Amino acid sequence: MPDLGNRAHAIGPQPIEPRLVPPAAMFAAAHLVLDLFAVAGRDAGKGAELEALAMPKVLGELRALVEAIGSRPYDRHEIVVHAKVNAHYYIKGRLFGRGVEPFTLQMRLGEHHGRWMVWEVANLSGGRTAWTR
Amino acid sequence: MQRMIPVDRLARPDNHILVPVDRIREARIDQGLSPSNAMPFEDEFLKGRLHGIATGELQAMEAAGRTLFDFPDAPWEFQLDMARQVWDESRHSEIFTRLLEYVGSYLGEFPESEILWSCTQIDDPACRVAGINRGLEGLACDVFEQIIRLGQKMGDPIIERAVDYVLADEITHVRMGSKWMRKLTEGDPERLQRAQQFQENIDALFNFDGFRTSKEEAPQNPQLLGGKQIEFDATLTISRETRRMAGFTEEEIERLVRAAARSAAY
Numbered sequence: 429m430p431d432l433g434n435r436a437h438a439i440g441p442q443p444i445e446p447r448l449v450p451p452a453a454m455f456a457a458a459h460l461v462l463d464l465f466a467v468a469g470r471d472a473g474k475g476a477e478l479e480a481l482a483m484p485k486v487l488g489e490l491r492a493l494v495e496a497i498g499s500r501p502y503d504r505h506e507i508v509v510h511a512k513v514n515a516h517y518y519i520k521g522r523l524f525g526r527g528v529e530p531f532t533l534q535m536r537l538g539e540h541h542g543r544w545m546v547w548e549v550a551n552l553s554g555g556r557t558a559w560t561r
Numbered sequence: 562m563q564r565m566i567p568v569d570r571l572a573r574p575d576n577h578i579l580v581p582v583d584r585i586r587e588a589r590i591d592q593g594l595s596p597s598n599a600m601p602f603e604d605e606f607l608k609g610r611l612h613g614i615a616t617g618e619l620q621a622m623e624a625a626g627r628t629l630f631d632f633p634d635a636p637w638e639f640q641l642d643m644a645r646q647v648w649d650e651s652r653h654s655e656i657f658t659r660l661l662e663y664v665g666s667y668l669g670e671f672p673e674s675e676i677l678w679s680c681t682q683i684d685d686p687a688c689r690v691a692g693i694n695r696g697l698e699g700l701a702c703d704v705f706e707q708i709i710r711l712g713q714k715m716g717d718p719i720i721e722r723a724v725d726y727v728l729a730d731e732i733t734h735v736r737m738g739s740k741w742m743r744k745l746t747e748g749d750p751e752r753l754q755r756a757q758q759f760q761e762n763i764d765a766l767f768n769f770d771g772f773r774t775s776k777e778e779a780p781q782n783p784q785l786l787g788g789k790q791i792e793f794d795a796t797l798t799i800s801r802e803t804r805r806m807a808g809f810t811e812e813e814i815e816r817l818v819r820a821a822a823r824s825a826a827y
Contacts, residue, residue, distance in 0.1 A: 441719045444788070445608075445665030511578040511672040513588040514605075518578045518672050534578065536588060547591055548584060 450510060454517050457481075457537055457544030458507055462521045465533065466502035468494045482546040493533060493549050501525040508532070515539065516547060529553075564631045568679045571623075582674040597772055607711070607786060608666040614704065615657035616673040617697075622650035624681045624693050632686040639686065639745070642737050646694075649730045656723055663719060680763050687745040691756035694738020695809075696763035701731045702807050706776075706800035714791045728803070735807035764817055773797045773821040 464478040475494060482490050502525035511518045516538035523531040532555075536548035563570075573579045580588075586596035594603070603609075625646035632639075658668050680692050705728040712721030746753035767773065779794040786793075799821060804814050 441663055443663055443665050444717070447665050447667065448605075448670075509576045509578055509669065511580075511669060513585060513672060514592050514594060514603075516588050516592060518580060520575075520578055534580075536584075538588075538591065548588070 448512075450512065450517060454537055454544055455507070458510075458517075458519045458521065458535075459505070461535065461537070461546060462505040462507070462519075462523065465494065465497060465521075466505055466523050466525075469497050470499045470501075481544075483540065486546055486548055489549050490546065493551055496551050496553070497523065497531055497533075500528045500531070502528065502531065520552065562630065565682075565684055566627065568675050568682065571620075571675050571678050573673070577669060578672045580672040580674060582676040582679075585672060585674050595772065606784070608661070608664055609671055610704070610708065611657060611661050611664060612666055612668070612671045614701075615654065615661055615668055617677050617701075618650050618653040618657055620675075620677040621693070621697070622647055622654060624678065625650055627681060628686065628689050628693070631684070631689075635686050635745075639741055642741065646734055646737070649734070653727050653730065656727055660720065660723055676766070680766070683759055685752070685755070687742050687752055687756040688759040690738040690745075691742045691760040692763045694734050695742065696760040698731050698734040698738065699764070699804060699807065699809065700767050702728065702735065702803040703798060703800050705731060706803045707794060707798050711786070711793060714793060715786050715789055732803070732807045735804075735809070739808050761816075761820075765820060768821045773799065775799050775801065775818050775821075 461478065461481060464474050464481070468475040468478045478494070479487060479490065502523040504524050506522050506524070508520040508522055510520070513536075516536050518534060518536050520532065520534045523533070530553075532552040534550040534552050535546055537544050538547050539545070571579065590596050625643050629640055629643040629647070661667055661670075677697060680697055681689060683689055683692060705724050708724045709721050709728065712718070712724065742753070742756050746756060774796045776794075776798040779796045779798050781792040782795040784791055784793050799814070799818055801814050801818075804817075805811075809817075
């Protein structure tokens with residue numbers, strides 16, 4: 429469509445559907461899980477809390493991820509990005525701590541009997557990025 | 562720069578989520594859905610399908626560029642055709658990124674799988690174009706024809722015309738693939754057979770456990786799309802006329818339709 433020299437004049441086709449916003453409860457669960465991952469290697473109680481939020485089929489991978497995170501002093505996190513597969517959500521999260529390299533992980537959350545649970549985890553630390561050769 | 566980059570080394574920006582296709586299938590099974598791609602009868606089919614195509618166009622752009630780089634001894638005209646394809650696919654990526662916004666989605670709303678990139682894992686340029694240009698772009702012809710019909714049924718000229726514009730290029734890409742598959746294997750029937758087999762393996766990969774049929778045999782389901790209640794295909798469809806335009810023979814089309822039907826039997 430002609431913008432008559434001013435790009436702001438070009439409205440163009442308008443969206444036919446609204447964007448879907450993921451449920452706030454999913455983000456709350458993601459933050460909780462990332463908090464627990466940060467300390468599970470140093471605190472057995474938190475480790476048990478984390479396992480209680482995992483589906484049975486992912487426990488092995490989850491324990492391996494906790495071991496990979498180890499007892500490093502992570503004390504904060506960020507959610508880098510999320511993506512959805514129907515009603516489940518992938519979350520890429522990153523753990524930060526003083527004097528340690530950030531740790532990147534990915535997990536899939538989905539509701540199970542009304543509770544947001546961990547269905548899948550992956551260790552993305554040290555993996556290939558757009559900038560590695 | 563490394564040649565023949567394997568699947569697990571496909572790099573993406575930090576704010577992208579790339580998930581192996583087996584994991585995406587598992588995520589769908591965990592939710593009681595069929596393991597394959599989003600089907601036309603599912604909620605968010607249009608968003609999910611357009612998103613898959615948008616990431617597919619990015620991977621197609623990378624694949625054509627990779628084919629150009631991976632085979633420096635290929636004929637100059639082959640390299641020129643691959644370079645042209647990179648240009649086409651970059652334009653397609655832009656079109657589908659904007660179409661995503663049009664349907665209320667955005668690039669990154671769904672995870673990207675590496676299944677299309679996995680179809681480039683071969684070190685013979687004849688096989689590479691057989692698999693990508695004839696196999697994957699042939700699939701694209703089917704998928705785009707279905708979306709064009711969907712746009713027509715919805716009364717949406719934006720979707721219909723944007724995808725039709727891209728489909729014109731895909732038909733050219735298939736023809737390029739046919740041309741170079743035959744030229745590069747001239748006088749070497751075994752090499753031609755390997756290339757054709759590589760393409761058939763890729764065709765089989767996308768039969769979606771029986772959810773792929775000819776257009777004529779697709780059952781119709783009621784769906785709500787763009788605020789309109791319409792009847793539309795319950796399966797992914799093979800488009801005979803589009804594939805004919807792309808230069809597939811009747812025998813090749815029949816073989817594909819029969820293979821898709823056999824997939825349903827199991």
